[in-house]
Amino acid sequence: MTGVVMVRRKWVLAILLAATVAGSAVVASFWPSGPRPCRAKFEQVERGMSFDQVVATVGGPPGTYTHRPYLKVVVTALSHRIEVWSTDDARLVVYFDQSGRADMIHLDDPLPDDRSFGRRVWDRLRIVGR
Numbered sequence: 001m002t003g004v005v006m007v008r009r010k011w012v013l014a015i016l017l018a019a020t021v022a023g024s025a026v027v028a029s030f031w032p033s034g035p036r037p038c039r040a041k042f043e044q045v046e047r048g049m050s051f052d053q054v055v056a057t058v059g060g061p062p063g064t065y066t067h068r069p070y071l072k073v074v075v076t077a078l079s080h081r082i083e084v085w086s087t088d089d090a091r092l093v094v095y096f097d098q099s100g101r102a103d104m105i106h107l108d109d110p111l112p113d114d115r116s117f118g119r120r121v122w123d124r125l126r127i128v129g130r
Contacts, residue, residue, distance in 0.1 A: 037065050039090035042107050049102045051083070054094055058085055067123050068113045080104070 062083040080095040095104040
C-alpha cells in the first residue's frame with residue numbers, strides 16, 4: 001500500500017512542478033523586458049531634437065510597441081521625414097525637417113481596446129511566440 005501512495009505522491013509532485021514551470025513561462029512572457037517607449041517618454045520629445053536624440057529619449061527606434069489595435073499612419077510630406085511610435089498608451093508622430101531635426105511633434109491617445117479578455121491574451125501569446 002505504501003508503494004502505491006509513494007507513486008501517487010511522485011505524480012502529484014511532478015504535475016505541480018510542471019504547472020509551476022508553465023505558469024512561470026506565462027508570467028515571464030507578459031513581464032516587461034527593459035525600458036520601452038511610453039507616453040511619459042513621448043512627452044519629453046522636443047522640437048529641434050535630432051533623430052538619434054528622439055530615439056534615445058523615447059527608448060527605442062520607431063515602430064509598434066503594442067498588442068492593441070492601432071491605425072497605421074500613412075502620411076507623406078515632400079519636405080519632411082516622418083517617424084511613428086505606437087504603444088499601449090499613446091502614439092507619437094515626429095516630422096523631421098531636411099536638416100534632420102524634429103520640426104513637428106504629434107502625440108495622441110490610442111484607439112479603445114474593445115477586444116475580449118480572452119482575445120487580448122490570445123493576441124499577446126501569438127506575438128510572444130513569434
